[in-house]
Amino acid sequence: MKRTLALLLLVSLLATSGLFAAFAETPDIVDGRFTTTRSITVEIFDRANEGGSKPEDNFYTDFIKQGMLDKHNVEVTFIPVPRWTEVDVLNNLLAAGDAPDICVTYSYPTIQTYAEMGGVTDLAPYLAQYKDQLPNLWDLLGDDNIYWDLDPERGTLWAVEALLHMNKRINTFVREDWLKKLNLEEPRTLEAFEAMLHAFKDNAQLLLGEDADKIIPYSTSFDVSWRNDHLITSFVPESLSDKEAYVRGFDDRRVLFPNYKEGVRVLNRWYNDGLVWQDFPVYPAGDNTEDNLLKAGYVGAFTHNWDYPYRNGEDSIHANIQRAYGPEAGYIAVEPFPNDAGIYRKFLAAPIDRKVFFPATNTEPVASLFYLDFISTLKNRLFLQIGEEGVTHEVMENGAIKMLPVQGEKIMNSLTNIDYTITINGLDTGDSERNVLSTALGYPTVDARYIERAYALTSNEARYGKNYSVGLIQAELGMNTVLPSKRDTFLTQSVVAPVDQFDAVYDAGMDDYLASGGQAIIDERTEAYERYYE
Amino acid sequence: MRDLRTRPQGGSTSSYLKRYWTLYLMLALPLAFIIVFRYFPMAYIISAFKVNNILQPPWHLPWARNNGFEWFIKAFNNRDFLYALRNTLTLNLLDLLVGFPAPILLALILNELTFKRFKRITQTVVYLPHFLSWIIISGLALRLLAFHDGLLNILLRQLGLQAIPFLNQPSYWVASYVGLGIWKEAGWNTIIYLAAITAINPELYEAAAADGASRLRRMWHVTLPGLRPTIIVLLIMSLGRILGSEFDRPYALSNRLVTSVSNVISIFVYEYGIRGMQFSLSNAVGLFQSVIGLFFLLGANTLARRYGERGLW
Known part of the structure; x- marks a missing residue:
């Protein structure tokens, strides 16, 4: 019966789509099994x-x-x-x-x-x-x-x-112990954050002693738009429409969003005030100089992957700092950058x-x-994600899964075997509460309160990307590496420019970005959006 | 030694072949290598004139737009390509101007060293950087030359001097680029000159000394003229590479502040052609580079011959 049905379906499909070649050989399948x-x-x-x-x-x-x-x-x-x-x-x-x-x-x-x-x-x-x-x-x-x-x-x-x-992205981290030493509140506004950076710089002697000259109140990398995303996109108006978000959303770091420039201007001011790591532009991708500065405890604040300081067990930034400065030391995730509506908006990707x-x-x-x-x-x-109980994981009283370090034949080559579960990224136990509890247990050298905070803040008040099914945008072909590279370049140059030259450098860079394909993409996306969605 | 190029007097072709067939047999393998790996692939040059598709053999593909010249037009309409062209020429010319004489000078100096042991040690020391990859050198450069944390600038500041933005400002970066190039390769490139110097007849030095020529005079009037054919050949070969561009050296040494001078053709090809998957475009640019290089090579060779040198052939 099933086969007859399948055959019927097949014949109708053949008739309608004319895909004779593709279906010439019918696979023989009985109950989901090939014969x-x-x-x-x-x-x-x-x-x-x-x-x-x-x-x-x-x-x-x-x-x-x-x-x-x-x-x-x-x-x-x-x-x-x-x-x-x-x-x-x-x-x-x-x-x-x-x-x-x-x-x-x-x-x-x-x-x-x-x-x-x-x-x-x-x-x-x-x-x-x-x-x-x-x-x-x-x-x-x-x-x-x-x-x-x-x-x-x-x-x-x-x-x-x-x-x-x-769907977790990034967080802004500050040294919790430094805040305590200087009697500072956790910053909740840009002004407070900036004042905090100044306080770090002015009290370097108290914070770092003989290493005072090594202090870096805020660190970043050449990947400016990623590493300062929360700061910069807090300048994007809350009123940004879905259409504009799509049309100007080719760049996954949102460099084309309105008012982006003003966020970069803040960084430029900080850089010229000596608040930002001065040598950041010359270090390439994958260089671990900044990691070493973080581990050495010279850096007051930074923005990075949502769990960045807690990754890698004994070699994590967190574990290194605690070894050097005691159990009070550590980075904590904060939310200092509200947008024009007072919302701590985070732009997150679509769930793909x-x-x-x-x-x-x-x-x-x-x-x-x-x-x-x-x-x-x-x-x-x-x-595939958690392996065998008692070998690669154990189940806690509350049902949470705790991963165990494994060596030998049952070792997972990637975190939760992500490489084998090619249709999903992220632990899914089938129960959302259990997922959160299990995630917090995934960082054996870090107190769970740090993880829970970071986990909550990174997607708090988030705005998620949407799918616009408009087919191929011709102008995007071949641009996926060229434009991001231009973006990193002109943003880096803008940050380190003298304050009075900031506008000139930024505008020249943005003009080049647009002329090299950015504008063509915006135009074609506008046209496609209007064709399918208006 | 017998001159193998002339046939033995009175011998026929067959007896010549009978006598020397082993030599031709030895030549067959390298010849086959060049034909298979150097000439056959040239057929794929045609993909520079075809639509961008590397899944099908290029001869089955339709021609690109604009009578097949779409990719060339695209390259020359691309500002990044024109900057890359300018930067390639600038950096290569500077390399030629400053980098080319460096090993000659070094070879002259090395040749004048009288203590054999010291000479040998010095030679080994100056050869060594050649064996480091540009990735390693760029790491060293960062540690030594970074504006704030670089060792050299820390020293300068402690001496009360101004720090130098070796890697941060385009003009300084170009100087660092050329300087590091000399540091890495000058020693290695002396080998060929030192070999040529040993071929100079020692009697010439003795005669010059007898005539009262000083050391400098002897270098100028004996060593340098003796080196001239070698210098000319190497110069012609360098001119053939005037538009060629290394990838790892500018790519590794570059950073986001100096892309206006460090983006060269090879980086353009990497970004647009390979990572952007416009393979026909990168092929077109490569072809352009080769044709220009060939013109320079032929031109330089003709000039050299006109001024009485042997040239390359």
């Missing part, structure tokens, strides 16, 4: 972590392989791809026609470019046909994430978006994460979709 064994290859990030297991062959890949064979009669082979050069390696594999059947990347423009070259499988017809056989994929991602990248004109779908389950796609060389799209369904199943992905 003959199929085989697929799957990309897996290789982090080359010390003491790690082979990413393509370990305890967890065995779990997936066995599960896929039992449930769907599909053989899975993993193809390792170096995590830090994934786009370059993927480029090579795609160009050579050797890409795995299931590919994953953070870079949608890469997929888009290859799709334009005819190198990517259109998922739309397969998803339409097999939807009822992929219930777990739909449960996890929903129509929103599955059809996020759907082209409204052509109806093509080149990738599905993984779920960003824990990695993008999963099938190259055109994939001859088993249905088996590949079954794979996505398999790893989206709660039971399976939870096992």
Whole structure:
């Protein structure tokens, strides 16, 4: 009966869409199982972590392989791809026609470019046909994430978006013990924050003793728009419309948002007042000089990833500072930058994460979709995320999951095995309260109160990105690296410019940004938005 | 030694081949290498004139717009490319002006050292930086030359002097760039000159000394003329690279404050072509670089021959 139905559906599809070639060979599937064994290859990030297991062959890949064979009669082979050069390696594999059947990347423009070259499988017809056989994929991602990248004109779908389950971004941190030493309140306004930085600088002798000349009231990096996001975007008016947020939202750091310049002007003033780390512009991405300054305890405040000072156990910034300055010392997350409406607005991304796609060389799209369904199943992905009880985790009295350090064959090469759960990012135990409690336990060297505070503030009063399905914006092709690089450059130059030259430097930089493709993107986005949404 | 280029008197081609076939056999492998890895890939130059697609062989693809010149037009309409062109020329010319004579001077000085042990140690010491990668050198440069925390500037300030923005200001950065280039490569590049100096007939020095020529005179009138053919050949080869651009040196040494002078063609190709996935564009730029380089090479070679030097061929 099921087969007849499937056949009927197939015939009707053939008649309507004329996709004869794609469906010439009907996969023989009985109860979600292929009658003959199929085989697929799957990309897996290789982090080359010390003491790690082979990413393509370990305890967890065995779990997936066995599960896929039992449930769907599909053989899975993993193809390792170096995590830090994934786009370059993927480029090579795609160009050579050797890409795995299931590919994953953070870079949608890469997929888009290859799709334009005819190198990517259109998922739309397969998803339409097999939807009822992929219930777990739909449960996890929903129509929103599955059809996020759907082209409204052509109806093509080149990738599905993984779920960003824990949508956390950045925090502003200050040294809690310094505040106490100077009898300062936690800053709740820009003025108070600035006064605090001055107080740090003026009392360097008290705070750092003989290292007083090394004091850095506020540190940042060349990545100005990321590392000062809360400060700068607090100048964006609350009245920003959805349309403007989309049209001017190509840059994920929101450099094109209105009034952005005034936020940068504050930094420029601070820099010229000697409140900002003076050498920040010359250190490149990945340099650990700033980390070392933070660990040495010379820095009063900074903005970074929401849990940055607490990461990495014994080598965390927090643990280093406590060793050097005692148990009172540490960074605490604060919320000092209200916007014009007095709201501590944070701009957060839409809940999308990695993008999963099938190259055109994939001859088993249905088996590949079954794979996505398999790893989206709660039971399976939870096992991949937390492993075995008593080995990789223990369950606390309140139900929270506490991860245990593991060595040997059951080691997780990435935090909660994120590399295997390619459809979700962030621990999901199936219960939201349990998720929060479990997250706070993920930092064994840090008191839970720091984590809970950081966790709450980072997304407090957040405004989330929305999806606008307008298809390909031609002007964005090839711009995803050029424009961000220009942005970092002119923002850095603006921050260090003499105060009286700030306007000239910033305006010249912004003009260049717009002339090099920024304006074309704004124009095309405006047109697309008005066509589909007005 | 017998001159292998002339055929033995009265011998036929077959007896010549019979005699020297082993030499041709030895040549076959490098020739095959050059043909397979240097000439065959040149067919792909055509992708500079085709639509941007690296999934299909370029000869199956349609031509790019504007009669195939879309990518060239795109490059020359791009301000970043024009800046990159300017910066490449400026940095390479400065390298040529300052960096090219440096190893010659160093070789002359080394040649005058009389204590053999000291000479050998000095040579080894000046060769060493060549073996460091630019990534390591850029790390050293940051630690030494950063404006506030750099060792050199800390010293300057303690001596009561002004700190120098070696890496922060474009003009100073260019000087640091050229200077570090000399520091890294000058020693290594003396090898070829020192080898050429050993080939100079010692009798010339003796005769000059007998005529009362001082040390400097001997360097000027004996050593330098003896080096001239080597200098000319190396100069022509450098001119062939006038538009070529290294990637790791400017990329590693650069920072956000000096991109106006440090963005060179290779960085443009990396940002737009490779990371931006406009492969045809990067191919077009590469082709342009090579053609200009070839013109410079031929031009310099012709000039050299006109002034009585042997040139490259």
